[in-house]
Amino acid sequence: MLKRQAQKYINTYKGFKREVWILAGITFVNRAGTMVLPFLSKYLKEDLHFSFSQVGWLMTAFGLGSMLGSFLGGKLSDKVGFYNIMTFSLFGSSILFIALQFITSFYALAIGIFILLTVADMFRPAMFVSLGTLATPDTRARSFTLVRLAVNLGFAAGPAIGGLLIMNLGYESIFWVDGLTCLSAVLLFLYFIPKPKHEIVPANDTHAHIKRSIPQAKFLWFLLASFGTAVLFFQLFSTLPLYHHDKYGLTEFQTGLLMTMNGLIIFFMEMPVVSYFEKRKTSMLKLMAVGSLLMSSSFLVLIPGWNSNILIISMLFMTFGEMFIFPFSNTFALSISPKHEQGKYMGFFTMSFSLAHICSSKGGLSVVDAYGYSSNWIFMTVIGVASLAVTFYLMRYMKSDVTSR
Template sequence: MLKTAFTNYINNFRGFSREIWILAIVTFINRAGTMVLPFLSKYLKENLHFDYHQVGSIMVAFGCGSMLGSWLGGKLSDKIGFYKIMIFSLFTSGLSLFFIQYVTSFWALCFAMFLLMTIADMFRPAMFVSLSAYAKPENRTRALSLVRLAVNLGFAAGPALGGLIIMGIGYPGLFWVDGTSCIVSISIFAFLVKEKKKTVLTDKTESTVAKSVFHDKIFWVFLFVSFITAMIFFQLFTTLPLYHNEKFGLSEFQTGLLMTLNGLLIFSLEMPTVGYMERKKFKKIRIIIAGSFLMASSFFLLLINFWAGMLVISMICISLGEILAFPFSNAFALSRAPHGHEGRYMALYTMSFSLAHITSSKLGFEIIGRYGYQENWLFMAVIGMIAVACCVWINNALMHEKMS
């Protein structure tokens, strides 16, 4: 029985092209080396002695650079191809990380972080477009899940390794290791994966894609849904850890165990779930509806604030929502894009996450500061249900579109 279950789990990893596996490995190396981000605010506060306002301003510059980079990465992927953008982005951001450790003044750091993230986040939409090029249509969603799995494993390893580096050689070591991981990972990709040529856009097709993106009402409602689900999900890393301690007295270790539960659920369930739903040909938008509902429900559960066990149940709920919502959201965005114009669509999709990252902590802490934790959970739950309603509208609109 156990052997059969293990075999079925492994079967979910079969059928990928060589390029997809290399991309997953490269993504893991890169994300495992992403050690600066988890410690950035701590580095700015404790090492460079900036006040909270200055740290917040630098993080806003960080987020704005991420949004611009996402847009440029998608636009240029359509113009000159995803392959060149991926190599330029990771190689140049790797070199930039070597030098940014020597920037210590406030305004210079604001500019440096904005520039670094503009270059670094050009990679994300280009990487999504590469999946559409290298993955077979029938397992494209599973390929997205495989790369997500690599990202999650990398993020799990990175902070722990980063902490050891800080203890051993200090913060400068983070910048050197992070920059090196960018350069090593993209060098492996460039050496092992050949560029897959794509059609270059003409002026005529450029005007067509502009019309198709900016007049695609269904896609814009979908972007709103992506923004909302991402914003409530990011509460996991901003307001919730403080809530664990202030309300229930949980230690950093206990909060870490809850985060580990999220990672274990993603690792063990996402690929089998996505594989099963692909085989059964479930409609993507209906799966996103279920995922969005679970994520919203997890915050309704947090309103039951007299039992610490509810934190575990809520974490399970939001993790299952993540498993359903995020892989199929990626796949829906790609499937919505006209052939040859995936970069523009994936740019807007990744920008919705960048905007959610900026908004989530600011809005969450503002509500908590003025009204309290309960009001924040209620707000997140309600806007999560608004996202569910928008998904239902998209489902109906898609049926009308198919009939017309």
Template sequence: MIKSGLRRYINNFKGFSREIWILAIITFVNRAGMMVLPFLSKYLKEDLGFSYGEVGWIMVSFGLGSMLGSWLGGKLTDKIGFYKIMVFSLFTSGILFISLQFIQSFWGLCAGMFVIMSVADMFRPAMFVSLTAYAKPENRTRALTLVRLAVNLGFSVGPALGGLIIMGVGYQGLFWVDGATCIIAISAFAMLVKEKKNPEHHRAHDATPVQSVFKDRIFWLFLFVCFVTSMIFFQLFTTLPLYHREQYNLTEVDTGLLLMLNGLLIFLLEMPIVSISERHAIPKIKLLMWGAVMMGLSFFVLLPEGWAGLLIFSIILMSFGEMFIFPFSNSFAMSRAPKGHEGRYMALFTMSFSLAHIMSSKCGMEIIDHFGYVFNWVFMGAVGVMAVGVCLWIQRLLAAENR
């Protein structure tokens, strides 16, 4: 039974092109090196001594830069192609991340975060569009999932290593590792993968003009669901690490191990969940709805304080919510995009995550500063309930559209 289960698990990873595997591997290397992000709020608060409000504003700059980068990345991808954008974005952001450690003033960090994320997040819409060129149409959802698995496996390894680096050489070591892995990953990609034009992209530009993305009502409601679920998910990297220390006196290594549990659950279970959902043709919006339910519950279970085991239950619920939301939201966004306009759609899709990062950090920090952690968990759980309601609304609109 174990052998047959293992065989079925491995079969989920078959059928991908060489380019998709290379993209997944360099994504893993890059994300394993992204050690700054989970500890950024702790670095700003504990190492540099900024207030909760100042940490919130620096994270707002982070999110605003991410929004601009996502928009630029999508627009330029449709104009000059995904390959050039990917190479420029990661190589340049690697240099900028190394430089960030030398900035310690409030306004300098606001500007530095904005510039870095404007460059770094040009990568995301370009990477999503690259999958339409390198993956077969029937494999695209699984290809998206494979790349997400690489991201999550990288995040599961990165925080644990990051905690050890902080305890060994301090926060500055994180910036060097982060920048170096960006440069190494994209250099390997440029050497191993040749630029490939997407024939569907060129045919689409010769076709009749399509309806503007701004008139796609279902897509905008879907973006709202992405925004609110991402807003509560990003608490994992902003307020929760601080809560671990202040409420339960956990170390950076302890926080890293909790985040590692999240990454390992995603690595082991997400691809089978995607494969089963595709085989049974479960509507993507229904999966998003159940993901929102679990994300909301992940904060409600934190309300009875005093037992650190609740943190593990919360991470497990958050992980399952993530598995039901993020791979299928990527696929849903791509399925709504007309051929040749994927960059615009994926730009707005990734911008919803950037806006969520802004609101997540600022709202979370301000709520904690004024009302405490418990009120923040109630607020984030209620936001998850709101996302469930919007998913039900989208479900009805899709049923009417398909009649």
């Protein structure tokens, strides 16, 4: 029985092309080294001694840079190809991560963070487009999941290691590690993945007619639902690490361990879950609705402010919420994008996350500063419920649209 279940688990990882595995490996190397993000708000608040308001503005610069990078990465992927954009992004990020540690003044740091994220987040839409090219249609959802698992495995290792580095060597050490792992990732990418010969689809190809039939209203409702859940998710990198310390006295290492738990659960469970629902052709929007409910619950349980064990329960709700939302939202977005404009559409999709990062960081920190943490958890719960409502509306909208045809 145990052997049969193990074989079923292994089978969920079969059928991927060699390039998809390599891309997942490169993503792991890159993400394992990205240690600045989970501790950025703490670094700005506790090491550089900025106020809540200043931290909020710097995180806004982070989000604005991410938005511009997502737009440019998507737009340029259609023009010059995903390969060139991914190479530029990884190499540029390696230099900028190392340089950022030497900037400590508020305005210079805002500009530095903006430029860094502009370059770094050009990678995301280009990577989505690369999976559309490298993965076969029947493995596309699982290919997104495989790369996301690589992200989360790196996310499991990175924060814990980053917390230890900060405690022993200071915050400067994680900037060096971030930069060097980005450099390692781009070297691996160039060595193992050859540049595709026919990477760019001409605008006048046989798929061009799709542009006129894309359900624009549906895509916008989908972006709104994705935006809401992303606002909740990005609390992991802004208010929650501060809450861990201010409310319960957790160290960077202990916060890192909570995030490690998140990454490990996703690593071991997400692929079987995605494979299960993919085989049964379950509605992706229904799964996203379940994820929205779980994410909302992760903040609802924090409102009473019980003992620190509630942080584990909250993280479990967030973890399973991610598992039901992100793999299927990625696939859904790509599935309704025109072939010759996938970069642009995935750019809009990733821009919704960048805008969510701005609103999540600035909004969350402002609410905490003015009204306290419990008020922010109420605020986030309301946003999660609103996102759930939008998803239900989108399901009805799509059903009525199909019926009317």
